[in-house]
Amino acid sequence: MPPEAQPILEWIVCFAPVAVLFVGITFVRAKIPAAAGTGLIVSLAAAAIIGGIGEGRVLEGAETGISSALSILYAVWPAMFLYDILRESGAFETLRTFAQSLTQDMLALVLLFAWVFSSFLQSITGFGVPVAVCAPFLVALGIRPVPA
Numbered sequence: 001m002p003p004e005a006q007p008i009l010e011w012i013v014c015f016a017p018v019a020v021l022f023v024g025i026t027f028v029r030a031k032i033p034a035a036a037g038t039g040l041i042v043s044l045a046a047a048a049i050i051g052g053i054g055e056g057r058v059l060e061g062a063e064t065g066i067s068s069a070l071s072i073l074y075a076v077w078p079a080m081f082l083y084d085i086l087r088e089s090g091a092f093e094t095l096r097t098f099a100q101s102l103t104q105d106m107l108a109l110v111l112l113f114a115w116v117f118s119s120f121l122q123s124i125t126g127f128g129v130p131v132a133v134c135a136p137f138l139v140a141l142g143i144r145p146v147p148a
Contacts, residue, residue: 017043
């Protein structure tokens with residue numbers, strides 16, 4: 001193999017797990033755990049076979065990645081649970097009414113939720129929880145979903 005082809009091959013091998021995950025979710029319509037498991041297998045195989053990393057180091061890396069993912073999910077799952085509770089109980093409507101009673105200025109409400117409240121949540125939890133919590137609030141206030 002010519003030396004100039006080596007970085008391209010390495011890039012393709014490193015990108016393969018992401019591509020497998022994307023194709024599995026988007027085109028194959030696989031469930032996310034199945035697509036993620038397939039991506040994990042591809043990444044472990046790429047590390048072991050192509051990267052020349054020993055079996056112990058590959059499993060240690062997989063263990064580290066799984067523990068990192070679980071710590072993030074530990075923060076995100078309660079936020080999603082809170083969202084479901086608020087949606088099912090109709091509390092978003094109550095929050096919208098309360099927020100609009102504070103001020104009629106939509107920009108002030110957007111700044112209140114998108115900047116102040118999300119910064120507060122980020123300082124407490126991190127891991128993208130402010131997006132999971134504040135975006136539904138902004139949609140309930142009448143902001144279009146993509147800008148929210």
